[in-house]
Amino acid sequence: GEDVEQSLFLSVREGDSSVINCTYTDSSSTYLYWYKQEPGAGLQLLTYIFSNMDMKQDQRLTVLLNKKDKHLSLRIADTQTGDSAIYFCAEIPPRGGGNKLTFGTGTQLKVEL
Amino acid sequence: NAGVTQTPKFRILKIGQSMTLQCTQDMNHNYMYWYRQDPGMGLKLIYYSVGAGITDKGEVPNGYNVSRSTTEDFPLRLELAAPSQTSVYFCASSPEAAMPQHFGDGTRLSIL
Numbered sequence: 286g287e288d289v290e291q292s293l294f295l296s297v298r299e300g301d302s303s304v305i306n307c308t309y310t311d312s313s314s315t316y317l318y319w320y321k322q323e324p325g326a327g328l329q330l331l332t333y334i335f336s337n338m339d340m341k342q343d344q345r346l347t348v349l350l351n352k353k354d355k356h357l358s359l360r361i362a363d364t365q366t367g368d369s370a371i372y373f374c375a376e377i378p379p380r381g382g383g384n385k386l387t388f389g390t391g392t393q394l395k396v397e398l
Numbered sequence: 399n400a401g402v403t404q405t406p407k408f409r410i411l412k413i414g415q416s417m418t419l420q421c422t423q424d425m426n427h428n429y430m431y432w433y434r435q436d437p438g439m440g441l442k443l444i445y446y447s448v449g450a451g452i453t454d455k456g457e458v459p460n461g462y463n464v465s466r467s468t469t470e471d472f473p474l475r476l477e478l479a480a481p482s483q484t485s486v487y488f489c490a491s492s493p494e495a496a497m498p499q500h501f502g503d504g505t506r507l508s509i510l
Contacts, residue, residue, distance in 0.1 A: 289440070293438075315496055316496055316498075318498065320501075326503060326504075327402075327488055327501040327502055327503040327504050328441075328488065328490075328501040329501070330498045330499070330500070333498055373440060373441070377495070377496045384429065384446070384448065384495030384496065385431075385443055385446060385456065386431075386441075386443070386499060388440035388441045389440050390438070390439055390440045391438075391439075391440055
């Protein structure tokens with residue numbers, strides 16, 4: 286597809302795991318990113334994964350990459366209220382020079398008590 | 399720890415007015431970017447720069463201009479503001495292509 290696709294909303298209970306999914310556009314993209322945006326703030330880089338990796342773990346965050354299906358996921362373990370935000374996946378596809386991020390529409394994560 | 403600094407944080411313009419959104423970074427990054435974020439949407443690239451003196455169009459450049467006279471600064475200019483330019487504007491920088499980008503806190507612009 287032409288667009289990076291994400292579900293718009295996800296609601297979880299505090300303490301549960303959250304899984305945010307993303308389908309990106311170009312299997313040749315070298316790096317894939319997850320950004321977090323809290324209300325009224327800019328984007329904060331959470332983590333990224335290089336395309337030769339299947340998985341990357343960083344404390345409560347686990348990124349899984351399926352290059353064949355162009356599928357990226359972000360798992361947040363023990364989700365807290367402070368994790369409530371919009372999460373964007375992004376890629377830098379080689380087309381267009383390989384220096385421009387293409388973002389998904391974002392997944393709004395709501396953490397309920 | 400300034401990183402990427404954007405000014406102003408908020409602005410209201412009348413249709414047809416012009417203004418410049420300022421962006422400066424203190425990380426000596428070569429690459430700088432301007433995005434706009436419309437409600438419920440991801441970010442769309444307006445313009446980017448790979449170094450001082452070099453700029454190029456992104457996905458949605460119409461109605462905007464940029465310049466890059468120094469490594470630190472990358473101002474975005476709106477010449478004739480239109481309601482369709484009401485958005486949140488983000489500036490970002492990265493050391494090189496495909497490296498993680500660092501974002502400013504955004505400028506919220508309303509055109510009435």
